[in-house]
Amino acid sequence: MEHTPTIRSKIETELKQRGYSFSSFSKISGINRGTFSAMLNSNPPKPISVRQMDLITKALGYPEGWLYELYIEECFYEGKGHWKRIKPFLLRCVELGRQDFIQKVLSRLTEDLSYVPTIFSLAEELHAEGKEKESVPFYECVIENERYYHSERLAISQYRLFRIQLGTNAEENLKLTIQFSPFLYRLPEAYQxxxxxxxxxxxxxxxxxxxxxxxxxxxxxxxxxxxxxxxxxxxxxxxxxxxxxxxxxxxxxxxxxxxxxxxxxxxxxxxxxxxxxxxxxxxxxxxxxxxxxxxxxxxxxxxxxxxxxxxxxxxxxxNRNLGDYILLLEENEQEILPGILTLLEVANKQFLNIDYILNHFSDYIRKFSENEDALYMDDYCNFNLQLSIYRFYSKNYTLGIDTILRNLELATLLNNSNVFAQSIILFEKYKGFATKKQYAEFTIHKKKFEKDFNFAF
Missing domain, CATH: 1.20.58 (Methane Monooxygenase Hydroxylase; Chain G, domain 1)
Incomplete structure (x- = not known):
């Protein structure tokens, strides 16, 4: 039967092969000689801290994380979890992005479900420090192992994941909302x-x-x-x-x-x-x-x-307050996109010419396409729809179709079937004015959306 090395036997082997004594290795590692001796020779041996393990690894010239697999056993010495070692180790794994070791430790920890509250506390600590993505595996662990379905801890974990996972994909956001909704009223009111x-x-x-x-x-x-x-x-x-x-x-x-x-x-x-x-x-x-x-x-x-x-x-x-509205938009940049979207809706319903307004805000409009915030992207897609209609009414068909094609690209990126469907309908209405190149691009977008999202128009 093959002997499984321990963290101590691995270190001892390296010292022996390189001819280091406790005294000489103490000097290059920065670890006190007596402390180092106690870690290897005492009975029971003195626990090795994460910092000491990293100092040993660096002194031996190995990459960060070299001893981490073996250190997991140090965290569960004699089969029992030792949180004073486990927490620093998990935080170090978070720093290094070692999800594999995090999962192994959490799997071992949750063999004893009394650790679930402790794991939740660590998740909240990471979240409070702004390490939202890093907190995800800990919240997931709580969700998988929480015994009480109606617990506030479970509801908060579900809420945290809901918030962290929200992105630019509209349909995915809807799925996350539906998945989270059963836990809404189990949250503290401040979170609700x-x-x-x-x-x-x-x-x-x-x-x-x-x-x-x-x-x-x-x-x-x-x-x-x-x-x-x-x-x-x-x-x-x-x-x-x-x-x-x-x-x-x-x-x-x-x-x-x-x-x-x-x-x-x-x-x-x-x-x-x-x-x-x-x-x-x-x-x-x-x-x-x-x-x-x-x-x-x-x-x-x-x-x-x-x-x-x-x-x-x-x-x-x-329209008596149109001038006041434009002045308000100029003074509040964050309102320009939804404001011009509204003005386009008004122009399209009432057949008004607002070219001078679009020209006035042209620099701001150009910036909107660079904003990847989900809510802005939604407004920008609707802006493009209304702008296309406005250009079609103005008989500027080439620009109108170019805008629709840009919207199809955005709708695919956002997985927004509603915007995609509206853009398709609008393109079909004016496809007689499309060039061969524009029609070919339209066909590519349509096929890609149907393939990627299993959605047929």
Whole structure:
């Protein structure tokens, strides 16, 4: 039977082959001679720390991680997990990106399920340090091994993965939302706020307006309940009420819930209902418990209300505030893309010429294609659709078709079948104006989307 080397036998073999004594190796490794001797000769031997293991590895000229496979046994000396060794080892493996060793340690640890809370604490520690991707295997481990389905720990782990895994792929984001939704109401309320906002945003990006309104209404109810409870708790001095300990200011969730409902109503052409909703977030200065950040958010939400009021007037045929709206866009760069998208929708419905506006904002429009944020990409796709329609109405067919082709490329990147379908329909309507090169490019995009996503048009 072949003898399996231990970390100590491996080190001893290397020292013997290279002719090192404890004294000479102590000098080149920086480890105290007595400490080094105790690690190899004491009975029981003195534990080897991760730092000491790395010093030994460096002194022997081996690459980082050389002894890590054997060190796992050091972490489970005599079959029992020793967290004081395991945690530093896991953190070092995180630094080196050694997922293989992380998985082996977690697999050994979870033979004893009493370690699940400890693993969760480490995951939260990594997350708090901004190491979100690195925390994933630890949250996954908790999810796989948590015994109690209704535990808050399991819900938070599911929530963390949901947030970390969100990306630019719209359909994948929807799947993540559906997978996470059973755990929503097991979260602490502070987490529920942000989860509901994320879910509403995802449904909005896919133009699922009823679901957007549903989750926005739930967000409004939760934010209102938290606010009223906190105000009641501090009813004698609620002017001094401190900010709520959520990811964002409580007023943001309250305002965004109303804003997203108004936007959903607008997109369904229910303009009067949308205007009533806009009036509800036009001035939130009455909101208590605002710090400096919260007060700035109130001003930002007020600006959104002004902008959206102009938008609804324009959509209903009232162009008197068009100049004020353009001025507002100039002063708020983040509003330029959705603002011009709205102006294109208005122009296409009312057959207006807005070339001078598009030229005025041309530098900003050019920047939008470089932003890879999922929500901006969604707006940019819709912008391209409306811009194509505008160019077709202006009889600028070549540019219109080029814009549609760019949108097909983006829709494939985002896996957004809704945008792809709208772009296909628009191309088919004007395909008689396409050049042979444009038609060939269209065919390639269409076939690629159908193949990659098993979706037939």
């Amino acid at each position: 706020l942000d989860a509901l906002l994320q879910m509403a945003n995802i449904y909005s990006s896919l133009h699922k307006w009823s679901q957007t309104i549903f989750h926005s209404q739930k967000l409004l109810e939760l934010a209102t309940r938290i606010y009223e409870y906190r105000k009641a708790q501090g009813y004698k001095n609620y002017d001094e009420l401190g900010p709520y300990s959520s990811e964002r200011s409580l007023v943001v969730y309250y305002g965004q819930a109303l804003l997203m409902q108004a936007y959903s109503l607008q997109k369904q052409e229910l303009y009067q209902e949308a205007k009533k909703m806009v009036s509800r977030y036009a001035d939130l200065s009455w909101f208590r418990g605002l710090d400096e950040i919260g007060q700035r958010e109130v001003e930002k939400i007020k600006m959104y209300a002004t902008a959206n009021g102009y938008v609804l007037d324009l959509l209903m045929g009232d």
